[in-house]
Amino acid sequence: MKKRNLIFILLFICFSGVLVGCSRNNANVAEADETMVLRYAYADNSQPVIDSMNEFGSLVEEKTDGEVVIEYFPDGQLGGEGELIELTQTGGIDFTKVNAAALESFSETYQIFNVPYLFDSEQHFFNVMENEDIMNEIYQSTADLGFVGLTYYDSGQRSFYMKDGPVETLDDLKGKKIRTMESETATKMMNLLGASAVPMGSDEVFTSLQSNLIDGSENNEFVLYTAGHGEVAKYYSYDEHTRVPDIVIMNDSLKERLTDKQYEAVIEAAEESTQFEKEVFKEAVEEEKEIAAEEHNVQFNEVDNSEFREAVQPLHDQFQNDEDTSEIYNKIRLMGEE
Structure with a gap:
């Protein structure tokens, strides 16, 4: 049933006319004078994470002078996290954001984040997540499966x-x-x-x-x-x-459809959206606690x-x-x- 649902979603994406990727599978580099629409789907999320994903899209459009725009499919429209990972694998979508635990079945490396008390503090967590030597190995562990990690979002304790x-x-x-x-x-x-x-x-x-x-x-x-x-x-x-962090993943072949400048813009936008998320997440946690108590x-x-x-x-x-x-x-x- 799950496989049948995935096939249905892929057919919907290809024939809806909303998304442009299926009609240009053979294109290696985006033409300079056309707008490339990239597809970002996600399941239910807290508002600071949603705001951060939207920030990513705004930054991509700004940094590419409108040559690349992000179209969103929110709130599980295209399935839960498992389905969204598979759609990113196949290129049905270009990006999704999932909890690192959902990636365990695709790469055992992601199991490390579920080790209890792995991090001694919040700052220890941030130091690790922003260490290229550690995270590049983790992000690239799924490259042979068709997708890679792009950045992380803080999901708190x-x-x-x-x-x-x-x-x-x-x-x-x-x-x-x-x-x-x-x-x-x-x-x-x-x-x-x-x-x-x-x-x-x-x-x-x-x-x-x-x-x-x-x-x-x-x-x-x-x-x-x-x-x-x-x-x-x-x-x-x-x-x-x-x-356990949230991980933004990207279809690995996307870089072949972008110019070098556009690809660099995507990378920069992802990193900047992470710094944005760290700030809004912390503020939102305190607000959530107050409202839950009241x-x-x-x-x-x-x-x-x-x-x-x-x-x-x-x-x-x-x-x-x-x-x-x-x-x-x-x-x-x-x-x-x-």
Whole structure:
């Protein structure tokens, strides 16, 4: 069914007349006197991320003097993150923005971001994400699949939010059914913390909380008011177990359709949109917390996460000792000691 849906979407893109890419598959370089329309699709997102994706489009148009424009397909119009990655692979779209966890099934390298307490601080996270030596390796790990990473957006820290009370110690998680991202690493983390992992898509979480299918979930603060989860889960506990970035990916053949100047403009626009996102995201988080507390009476509490860190140490050992991940794991951890 998923493959059939993808074929339908591709046919829609090709025959709708809105998008120009399918009619010029053989073009290697854009003509200087015509406007190239690039397609950017994304699923549901918080407003600061949406604003940042729009900023990217504005910057591309500005830096190319209108030769390249971005057309958006928002809010899952062309599918969820899995479908959007596949459309980027095939060239059905040119860009999408997905959570790094969604890329695990395409490149095992992206698993590194789901290692709990990989980053010692927010600044450690930013230092790693803006380190070319580390990130170029990760971004290029999917080149043979037809797409590459372009930049990242801060998605904040991820902590637990529950229906029946705060999480203050590991005992508060024992036996609880907690939604996780559909990630093998995230599932292992939850089991090490003593909870029962329930992998599911983000669109299923609200009804699962309502129906008591799960006792809680984990995410950043934007699920509380923007996604409405604070209506049923009123306890948000800052154990801050992971910082999983959003990744903007691009069809790898796009650079063959752009002039060198246009391609450089896309790269610059992506990097500048990331710096824009860092600022608006931080401001929006504080606003989200205030509204969630006022509208849904969500309570926030700090957590001494030392026992949480100790409990998930086996995952650190796994990534440090695996020959495929040890080099990048050690590079990231060493940056926290600088």
